[in-house]
Amino acid sequence: MAWVNENFTALQDSYLFSQVAHKVAAYSAAHPEQKIIRLGIGDVTLPLAPVVVEAMQKAAAEMGVKETFRGYGPEQGYGFLQEALVKYYAGFGVTLEASEVFISDGAKSDCGNITDIFDDANVILVPDPVYPVYLDTNRMRGRKIRFMEGTPENGFLPMPDPAVKADIIYLCSPNNPTGAAYSKAQLKEWVAYARQNGAVILYDAAYEAFIEDGELPRSIFQIEGAKECAIELCSLSKTAGFTGTRCGYTVVPLALKRKTKSGKELSLNKMWLRRQTTKFNGVPYVVQRAAEAVFTPEGQKQCRANLAYYKENARLIGQALEEKGILYYGGTNSPYIWLQCPRQMKSWEFFDFLLEKLGIVGTPGSGFGSRGEGWFRLTAFASREATEEAVARLRKQL
Amino acid sequence: MAWVNENFTALQDSYLFSQVAHKVAAYSAAHPEQKIIRLGIGDVTLPLAPVVVEAMQKAAAEMGVKETFRGYGPEQGYGFLQEALVKYYAGFGVTLEASEVFISDGAKSDCGNITDIFDDANVILVPDPVYPVYLDTNRMRGRKIRFMEGTPENGFLPMPDPAVKADIIYLCSPNNPTGAAYSKAQLKEWVAYARQNGAVILYDAAYEAFIEDGELPRSIFQIEGAKECAIELCSLSKTAGFTGTRCGYTVVPLALKRKTKSGKELSLNKMWLRRQTTKFNGVPYVVQRAAEAVFTPEGQKQCRANLAYYKENARLIGQALEEKGILYYGGTNSPYIWLQCPRQMKSWEFFDFLLEKLGIVGTPGSGFGSRGEGWFRLTAFASREATEEAVARLRKQL
Known part of the structure; x- marks a missing residue:
């Protein structure tokens, strides 16, 4: 039965x-x-940028010709797009390796699927109010969820409470729905908390492209030590109007390691690669070429x-x-x-x-x-x- | 920690x-x-069919114009593609409703993600030899796996053993890697077994388009009673050369219901819809238009x-x-x-x-x-x- x-x-x-x-x-x-x-x-309501449409049409034409046709690509994304993202991150001072960048069909998918690599006994810390996907995807696995309150007093940017023990922490900055964005000093506190507690921060940066204030961090990896305690999820949905085109990326640093319950230390980068190669088959070639065009000048x-x-x-x-x-x-x-x-x-x-x-x-x-x-x-x-x-x-x- | x-x-x-x-x-x-x-x-190695490339380019052009731009689509796929698939299934005598057809980025993804809606205490029955994804995706959830042997004696088409109790049964027909395909009479036995035991068959029909023999079933839903015990996964990867374009579909019949451990009966169609709306954001519009073109004359x-x-x-x-x-x-x-x-x-x-x-x-x-x-x-x-x-x-x- x-x-x-x-x-x-x-x-x-x-x-x-x-x-x-x-x-x-x-x-x-x-x-x-x-x-x-x-x-x-x-x-979004504005159409795709002309260079993006052009790249997509060119890629579609390639797919119609035997010599340039592409079958299965790497599940984690083509090197050309990974490299484009490595350069993009370098633009705000973050050094990544291509193998730390995983191309996906969007931050929502990764946000849900990343739960696969964690144990169900973890305590999940979720802001309130926030994007409901964090909550629902963990509820689907029966995980224990704690909330941290966003209030006018904290500017809807809850900070770590040393008395609250959490294993997986969701941060969304700039936040959906409040629009509030963490400062570097605030993220530093979160990174310190995560490192002290062996927690992992799942940092949703889907709205990073809206940041104008040069003092605000565009990536959690602008904070020292974040590569040992954070995964960053991002998306082209709002950055480039890809809500109906579907492309995102998730950065899982090579330095990020945690133990299984029995004490075996694993690389989260390798686990995510195993997850993606087993349960995903990559983003359409034409979409990856369209995304590559987003990162040209x-x-x-x-x-x-x-x-x-x-x-x-x-x-x-x-x-x-x-x-x-x-x-x-x-x-x-x-x-x-x-x-x-x-x-x-x-x-x-x-x-x-x-x-x-x-x-x-x-x-x-x-x-x-x-x-x-x-x-x-x-x-x-x-x-x-x-x-x-x-x-x-x-x-x-x- | x-x-x-x-x-x-x-x-x-x-x-x-x-x-x-x-x-x-x-x-x-x-x-x-x-x-x-x-x-x-x-x-596959042959390029995409000309009508497919044309449809994709046309859709890309639409995305570049404000009036025809598409943002988020329905997570379960656009009606135009669901309806095209309803007609396709009608071609081999299977009547479906559009809401039973879920468009996805491929059979591999759905094959892995469908594990979300089942309890981890289920016993999984997997053929040997077979596509390794069935095994790995269930091992990731720590589920108990039993094997059924494909041998020259059974033509690499294992049949139900009344002595073996299984809750979730993977069938792949035509099979990867053996190429062996179940007959209607054989599938009838599987459907009978599943109904008797309250099991659910996950039927991987990714290679159905290669079937030439008119006597062989193209879909498990050609078997009476299958809608109460089976989910079918299919893909355009081999049917239309979409390995690098990424589009598949999964049929979860409205009639398929099972209980939670505490005895609450749920519709698997509704559960899958909830899973997909929570952890997936649909297939790119341009890819769905390309897929629609596959099903034109x-x-x-x-x-x-x-x-x-x-x-x-x-x-x-x-x-x-x-x-x-x-x-x-x-x-x-x-x-x-x-x-x-x-x-x-x-x-x-x-x-x-x-x-x-x-x-x-x-x-x-x-x-x-x-x-x-x-x-x-x-x-x-x-x-x-x-x-x-x-x-x-x-x-x-x-």
């Missing part, structure tokens, strides 16, 4: 976005005249222009909130604006208010964890026109 | 293909004059022409072996030829013999399990010229 995984019953149904969609559809049907502005979803120029567009949207929204005296985080160094619901409204209450009074869709903060209650996420990914119209409505009606 | 997964220490290093490469490199260096023919690797014509090319290679190799009186399986309904090493040589002995005397590279059968010892795999994926040259050498020197 085959048994199914009991841990799945401990997962909460992810009603968040379906409930948002349901409410928007109902409102839309009742008010067909109202133009609804969507600042809810964390998905022209690719960087084109992609940075798109980021600047989103950042200006974020600035406009932030400006309006400031004028209204509404407390918010993010907006700079991040495509997210995390605001305190005015008049002590709860997250869903404010959702209804924004939708019904202003015709704006956002995401209730409570969907990202209990500490998100009373908070709300707006995104900078809409068009300039839509963002400006939203800002005008906020100014007038909030 | 973070612990790593102890089960990884139980994995054997996969020396097979690296040892093959090492031996070939050494021989090649010592005999630069010898033209080596590679019939070892299970990777023109796409089928072009892809079938490539399959016919490989099949003719297989026939030529089989013919030569037959003339030499060498026992083999596969060769029809499969791109693999599984032969008994002549003169009672062991697998690696025959590998050395073939390489050193004939300049032909194959794969030692012992690499696929202990019952593969004394057997050997040749593939039909080389060019016609190389295959004909190999056949001439086999005729002359074997």
Whole structure:
């Protein structure tokens, strides 16, 4: 008799976005005249950069010719893309070897799959509020989860508590949904904690490309000693608009080692390689060529222009909130604006208010964890026109 | 203190293909004059079909334009591709709903990831010899594995043994590496066994497109009752040369339900959907459009022409072996030829013999399990010229 995984019953149904969609559809049907502005979803809207499209089409043509056709590639990614990333990291002072960079189909996949290499007895430390994938992927394995609270007091950047013992620590910086980003000094504390406790930090840097402040770290490996205690997950989804194209990368340093319960020391780089060669077959060749183009000088120029567009949207929204005296985080160094619901409204209450009074869709903060209650996420990914119209409505009606 | 997964220490290093490469490199260096023919690797060599390349380039162009750009797609795949597969299955008499078809980046990934939805206490039944991924992905979770032997007596098609209790059963048909394919009557027995024991069959149909014999099933869902006890994994890797393009699909019937250990009945379709939406973000849009083109009438014509090319290679190799009186399986309904090493040589002995005397590279059968010892795999994926040259050498020197 085959048994199914009991841990799945401990997962909460992810009603968040379906409930948002349901409410928007109902409102839309009742008010067909109202133009609804969507600042809810964390998905890009600008097209792929021209150099990226060109590289992809060229690669597709190669695949149609016997002499240049490519079959199975290395599961961990082609050398040309690994090398491009080694150079990219060098740009902010991080020295990597190509074999430390694993190309994947996205940070979400790796974020879930990396759980494979750890023992189920580990205690997992997860921020609240945060991207729900950290929680759910560990719940699927029945792991014990502890939360660390993001609050206005700590700027939604929880710091290590020496009294709390944790084995695997998720950090997301710039954070989804709060937009808050750790400083070097703060990450130094986390690295010290991890080293002292033999913990491993899973550092989600999916939004690093939004960082403008030169003082903020783009990678946890800018902190000394991080290579002995951290894995970094990153993605081209927001950096280059790859949400529908699917490419990310995970850095597992060669220096990172931990023991099994019976005391055998293993290299996490080798374990991840074994995991990926066994359960993954690499990213499409055409996508890896497209990703390579992102890291050319022209690719960087084109992609940075798109980021600047989103950042200006974020600035406009932030400006309006400031004028209204509404407390918010993010907006700079991040495509997210995390605001305190005015008049002590709860997250869903404010959702209804924004939708019904202003015709704006956002995401209730409570969907990202209990500490998100009373908070709300707006995104900078809409068009300039839509963002400006939203800002005008906020100014007038909030 | 973070612990790593102890089960990884139980994995054997996969020396097979690296040892093959090492031996070939050494021989090649010592005999630069010898033209080596590679019939070892299970990777396609013909380019993507023109309609596929065209669809991919068109989709890439769409991604470069704001109006047609696509961000996140549904994790389980776009409706247009699910519907194309529903029609494809209808072609061999299987009725599916679109929501039963999950698009993935390949059968290997799904084969590994599907382990997530099952309890670790299940007993896993795996054929020997077989594709090593079934074994390794379950060993990574510390599961108990039983083997069922493929032998010349059962035509390398092990059948259910009522005395052996198994919960999860892997079947691969046409089989990698033996090329042997189950008949409908044989699958009926497996379905009956699975239903009687509440087991779940994981049916790997990655080579279904090579089946020529109209009597052989293309899908386990051609067997009555299979929807209550089976999941089918399939891939475009060999069907359409997608080994470097990455697209597969997994069918999880809505009728398939099993209980957790505490007795709660769950739908495996819903569990897989939850797994995929949590740990996967879908296949690139451009790849899904390329895959859609495979299932158009023109796409089928072009892809079938490539399959016919490989099949003719297989026939030529089989013919030569037959003339030499060498026992083999596969060769029809499969791109693999599984032969008994002549003169009672062991697998690696025959590998050395073939390489050193004939300049032909194959794969030692012992690499696929202990019952593969004394057997050997040749593939039909080389060019016609190389295959004909190999056949001439086999005729002359074997």
